[in-house]
Amino acid sequence: MKKHLRLLPFILPGLVLYAVLFMYPTISALYYSFTNWDGLSPSYQYVGLQNYVKVSEDIIFRKSLGNNVKFMLTVVLIQTVVSLLLALQIYKKSKLNVFLRALYFLPTILSSVSVGFIWTFIYDSNLGALNKLLQIIGLESLAQNWLGNPGIAIFSIAAVQAWAHIGQMAVLFVAGLQSIPAEIKEAAILDGASQTGLFFRITWPLLAPAAAIVVSYTTIQSFKAFDLVFTMTGGGPNYATEILSTYIYSSAFLNYAFGKAATASVYFLLLIAVITFLQFKLLRTDRVSY
Amino acid sequence: MRKWSWMTILVAVMLLVSACGSNSSGSQHNKQQSNGGNSGSEAEKQDVTLSFIHWRGxxxxxxxxxxAKFEQEYPYIHVETQVFPSDQYQSTAQAKIADGSVGDVFTVFPGAQFQAIARAGLFTDLTGESFVEHFEPNLIAAGQQDGKQFALPYQLVYNIPIYNVALFEQHQVEVPLDWDSFLAALEVFKQAGLTPIAFPGADIGPGQLMNSMVMNNAPDEDIFVKLEAGEAKLTDEWWVKTLAQFKELNDKGYLQKDAVGAKQDxxxxxxxxxxAAILGTGSFHLASNKASNPNLKQxxxxxxxxxxxEAVYEGIHTTTFMLAVNSKSKHTEEAKLFIEFLSRSDIAAEYANGTGQNVTVKDVEYTSEELQIVSEWTTKHTRFQPRFTISNGEVQKAVTNSIQAVLSGVSAEQAAAEAQAIVEQQIGQ
Structure with missing residues (x-):
């Protein structure tokens, strides 16, 4: 016990920060989700589970959830596959690879609000660079109303989200690839493994912890991708890019329904917890051993 | 290990208790502050710092x-200004003024934000204050509720599309007075290779143009109040017709290509x-347009x-940038002195001519060409912006989103039905 007490000063700052910045707001949100607080009035009433029923039936909440799933799947797929392919090209140590890693990482250090504004201009259907580029290379038929067409707007934003974070994920994969012992690969090659066999039987299974981090981080990140949506479309056109975080924001700050927003946050928290848990189970990170 | 688990639970329970308890103690504090809110007169001549928050950067x-002039006249009052971007202001102002530490004088948007702040009791009643008479009485209704004057609108805006006078003259197009001649005028510009209407469908366009499009389709000024009361529906003829007309403008190529994805810039x-011959926004862009192109005649x-x-109204006006005194302020008397100062006709004229915004104050002399264009409209029969009569933010969004839906190809009937379903959920029907 004495030993534990001596260690307390080391963990206390972290624990206090975690409690104040994470646990307190989380518990507060849970508490307010059972009320009809408007965020301003000093008084409010307890409404039991009413908010939970209302939010689950809410047309906009359902649309947001559907959009969020589309957004997440697109981002997870593009981001994981492309960053893995890039990592396989640049994980070996050479000056060029170090430069390329830095280059791919560059979009990650830009503020996502700036990224949103930059891409809004690129996507502009009349003046934007993307449609102009397609026109120049003779692919005018592929020019789109990227952010104005409700059918593709969410995917246009997902592509930007992936673009901004592919470099970051590639670095995680590079770290994973570099930690795979070279002798295991050598042994497999000596045993006559093909490049495909080597990847699927040796590299990928041993890359599972890195892949789990990439996939779960990307999932969580894409679920809470508020800033890009907010700056690029504001949830429009006609709710086509409304996602859970923008739904929570507009419920709380534009519609003054904090109780409802808190309820949506609780659903959001549960959803992310379940998805992350399932991902870790499916990717079997606990089974990796050398 | 077990002891550590118990400690974790204990910390969690303490947090739960404090989370639950925080609001009641907060409200107690608020009550005490509001009781002592009028201590300004006792502290007369003592140095006072007034906090003024608004969104007009x-x-x-x-x-x-x-x-600076105000501080010269009242040397014991110092005004500190904080400015927020307008969209941020819509979402954060309430939280900032709630404890009275900032925003002794604050500005408020009409509609949903005004209603929310009124519900929270954060307005000082300004009814009967002498400076209320400095304002045009018909232009300050947006700051009234239950017969009380809670806020005083300062700016006067006309939410009516802007047209290029030179282009109209060049193509010999008269200002249209009905729907058929409006469409005919747009056709002339289309044939001339111009964009008839530049419409920012991705952001402010639907919320602006809907007002003049609906004003004569539903001449009842309370139509959106009735919508929120469940007495009118978006599937009724007035809104379906409005949506169909928006669709007609888009389908006939009178809006720029891909208008629903176009931002205001x-x-x-x-x-x-x-x-483009017409810009589908409002008078608030007159001054900045002129600054970008000094040759523009608007x-x-x-x-x-x-x-x-059949036309009842000629246009739409909005009175906004509503000045209010925080009921939680410790300096309400000084705050009122500041509003009184702003409402003097010479000061209001300085504000109007300096910023290019018309004001609601009486006897103001406008010097710039743009302000004169707007002041001509004060004699016309306009109505208050219908969108701002919607008090629920989600209902407002459902209404403007139905315009985006028709511009994306959905039929007017379907877009109206989808929006009505959201409205019914919001109003609890």
Whole structure:
């Protein structure tokens, strides 16, 4: 016990920060989700589970959830596959690879609000660079109303989200690839493994912890991708890019329904917890051993 | 290990208790503050710092000059200004003024934000204050509730499309007075290779143009109040017709290509470069358009969606930038002195001519061409912006989103039905 007490000063700052910045707001949100607080009035009433029923039936909440799933799947797929392919090209140590890693990482250090504004201009259907580029290379038929067409707007934003974070994920994969012992690969090659066999039987299974981090981080990140949506479309056109975080924001700050927003946050928290848990189970990170 | 688990649970329970308890103690504190709210007169002549919060970053220079004059007249009062971007202001102002530490004088948007702050009891009642008489009585209704004057609108805006007078003259197009002549005028510009209407469909366009499009389709000024009360529906003829007319404008190529994805910057660019005959926003862009293209000759033109003899209204006005005194402020008397100062006709004129915004104050002399264009409209029969009569933010969004839906190809009937379903959920039907 004495030993534990001596260690307390080391963990206390972290624990206090975690409690104040994470646990307190989380518990507060849970508490307010059972009320009809408007965020301003000093008084409010307890409404039991009413908010939970209302939010689950809410047309906009359902649309947001559907959009969020589309957004997440697109981002997870593009981001994981492309960053893995890039990592396989640049994980070996050479000056060029170090430069390329830095280059791919560059979009990650830009503020996502700036990224949103930059891409809004690129996507502009009349003046934007993307449609102009397609026109120049003779692919005018592929020019789109990227952010104005409700059918593709969410995917246009997902592509930007992936673009901004592919470099970051590639670095995680590079770290994973570099930690795979070279002798295991050598042994497999000596045993006559093909490049495909080597990847699927040796590299990928041993890359599972890195892949789990990439996939779960990307999932969580894409679920809470508020800033890009907010700056690029504001949830429009006609709710086509409304996602859970923008739904929570507009419920709380534009519609003054904090109780409802808190309820949506609780659903959001549960959803992310379940998805992350399932991902870790499916990717079997606990089974990796050398 | 077990002891550690118990400690974790204990910390969690303490947090739960404090989370639950925080609001009641907060409200107690608020009550005490509001009881002592009128201590300003006792502290007369003592140095007072007034906090003034608003969203007009572009007016700061002019307001700073006005504040300097105010501080000269009242040397014991010092005004500290904080400015937030307008969208941020909509979402965060309430939280900032709630404890009275900032925003002794604050500004408020009409509609949903005004209603929310009124519900929270954060307005000081200004009814009967002498300076209320400095304002045009018919232009301050947006700051009233239950017969009380809670806020005083300062700016007067006309939410009517802007047209390029030179292009109209060049193509010999008269200002249309009914729907058929409006469409005919747009056809002339289309045939001339111009964009008839530059419409920022991705952001402010639907919320602006809907007002003049609906004003004669539903002449009842309480139509959106009735919508929120469940007495009118978006599937009724007035809104379906409005949506169908929006669709007609889009389908006939009278809005720029892909208008639903266009933001205001690109639409304004089309207009100031004289590639578009009409800009579907409002008078608040007159001054900035002129600054971008000094040769631009502009006027205001509201689409009349009915025949000339059926038209009831000529346009839309909004009174906004509503000045209010925080009920939680410790300096309400000084705050009122500041509003009184702003409402003097010479000060209001300085604000108006300096910022290019018309004001609601009486006897103000406008010097700039743009302000004169707007002041001509004060004699016309306009109605208060219908969108701001919607008190629920989600209902407002459902209404404007139904316009985006028709511009994306959905039929007017379907878009109206989908929006009505959201409205019914919001109003609890």
């Amino acid at each position: 572009e007016d700061v220079e002019v307001l700073d000059g006005i504040i 690109s639409s304004i660019a089309l207009f100031v470069q004289e590639q 006027g205001l033109l509201a689409p009349i969606t009915v025949s000339a003899d």
